Amino acid sequence: MNLAALQQLNQASVLVVGDVMLDRYWHGDTGRISPEAPVPVVKVSALEDKAGGAANVAKNIAHLDGKVGLLGLIGEDDNGKTLEAILKQDNIASSLVSVIECPTIAKMRVISRHQQVVRLDLEEPFQLSHSQLLLARLKQEIDNYDFVLFSDYNKGALSAISEMIAVAKAAGKTVLIDPKNSDLSLYQGADFITPNLNEFKLAGGDASSEDALTSSARKLLKTAGIGAMLLTRSEQGMSLITATQKHDFPAQVQEVSDVTGAGDTVIATLTTMLGAGMPAKDAVEVANIAAGIAVSKLGAATVSPEELSRKLGQYLRETGEHYQTPFEEVLKHISFAKQNGETIVFTNGCFDILHAGHVRYLAQAKAMGDRLVVGLNNDESIARLKGPERPINPLQERAMVLSALASVDWVIPFGSIEENDTPAKLIEMISPDILVKGGDYKVEDIAGAGHVLNQGGKVEVLPFLDGCSTSNVIKKAQLQKS
Known part of the structure; x- marks a missing residue:
């Protein structure tokens, strides 16, 4: 194939x-039988409309x-x-x-405890x-x-x-x-x-x-x-x-x-x-x-x-083939996931050389929700932050490696001088349920934290794995080469 x-x-x-x-669903709990007829009484708590x-x-x-x-x-x-x-x-x-002669066809279902109680069809x-x-x-x-x-x-x-x-x-x-x-x-x-x-x-x-x-x-x-x-x-x-x-x-x-x-x-x-x-x-x-x-x-x-x-x-x-969501489609996919009620987790970084610390950190972030979005500094942003010799690996290669991880659902690039190389604007576009940052940060110092908290989301800080960093990997490689 x-x-x-x-x-x-x-x-x-x-x-x-x-x-x-139109598929319409009324969701609710059933706790008693109606005194009017031998049918369950469903107390409706949510209404959902679908195509x-x-x-x-x-x-x-x-x-x-x-x-x-x-x-x-x-x-x-x-x-x-x-x-x-x-x-x-x-x-x-x-x-x-x-x-004008016919109604929109609608199928209306009452759902209680994941079971369909009754379906009502409106159609001509x-x-x-x-x-x-x-x-x-x-x-x-x-x-x-x-x-x-x-x-x-x-x-x-x-x-x-x-x-x-x-x-x-x-x-x-x-x-x-x-x-x-x-x-x-x-x-x-x-x-x-x-x-x-x-x-x-x-x-x-x-x-x-x-x-x-x-x-x-x-x-x-x-x-x-x-x-x-x-x-x-x-x-x-x-x-x-x-x-x-x-x-x-x-x-x-x-x-x-x-x-x-x-x-x-x-x-x-x-x-x-x-x-x-x-x-x-x-x-x-x-x-x-x-x-x-x-x-x-x-x-x-x-x-x-x-x-x-x-x-x-x-x-x-x-x-050896691997599917990677095109960058231009990621925001749309996130929107679809939100429609399905999935919890969106966001984190970001350079991820220039992927190491064990990254893998553990991303797995911990993914465990907090249903879908993990990784904001990835583009090449120009990394050069400004790390120096002209970086990145070691270009954007497309870094994105391919990250998207191959089981913990990562989507990768999307960011990084501009106007945004001070932070993902703040991207976070506002995504509005994740949970924002995760690795390292020793105060919540108020994390880019995008204010937006997430104002939207009712959470901000979590995770520690990095001791001894694991891209800089250390590069230093080891340089020492071995010399």
Whole structure:
């Protein structure tokens, strides 16, 4: 597997079209049964709104650093406005068409002690005339993207999907479909289709044996005029089937927390990896790993490039390749992590020659939260602070070594004369929950400490490991050389 594509995720350009919806969660504790009926009483303590359906597919692509646009139908209501606000926060270029006749599709769930108590669905099916409005918008947007992904939840937004596919193929786009209709001929012309096992059977597939599955899948593809099928098979993993080949991928062994949205993660990851230049077989393998990560989380969850690179560790060790979050994407990734409620820890330094003291210090910092951000002095800053002979190692090499540590999630450079070579401005941009500094410092003397404390965060000072310093390493090297 060529993992160079992980460094090119922002090259993926995908337009998602389909049934968008708002997923709303009421969280609370249950302590008694209602006197009005034999049902639990949930005392709501938190409300959470998330992008659902095709909007969740787009969110998955955005969180993988892909360029993504979204077309869908909403009502002229507050739920539609809420969904648009969520999409804007996730850097998704949404172009949602509002119709007065139908409400925004909303699925409202009551959750208590990590269990779903009840789900309430607010929806009315969209009509063909509404789908034609979406088709017109597709014609306007399609030239801005390389891939078109249709996310079909059978709510009516894709009633005109045959015409939509024809438009996409005429424009030379690669088309992927997450289907809901059992008549696969509606998806004629698609390059990839991703049914689950139940949808495959409803479409006429035979899963009685591997041979029957393969032959029936190929027959369906040929009859419907579709290029390839990625069949998701639950605990049996996935199968990529074409007219001439079949590749099986075993399910990733994970503690399953919630399968909600796993199909969205699969097709979103597949499309993003294809858009980044990864061959289909490798893209499916990564999508399979992403699905395993997603089902280990509660609710419709997304997967980050960092999580994928960790799970792909065996390949990284074999090839020597390593994923490093591009500097320009780090702030966006931190924002996504905050949305997920993760605790952000920040520390900074030159880290010119990494030694045991650094490794222990960074591990201690990471243990204080969920994600560790390392602010790294740029080369000019180090030269001003340490002298013209420093740094020994340039910025990109220092960043690569740091990002390879299990304790480090993100590395981002800083250092300007205007900021006195401190990370104060960067800390204000990140607003970490915890600011960590190594050495013998007073909190009031630490750059950025005031901002973090004013935001309700904490500042921690950690001692360095005795005898470990970059200067000592350099002196030892010089003595040995002489």
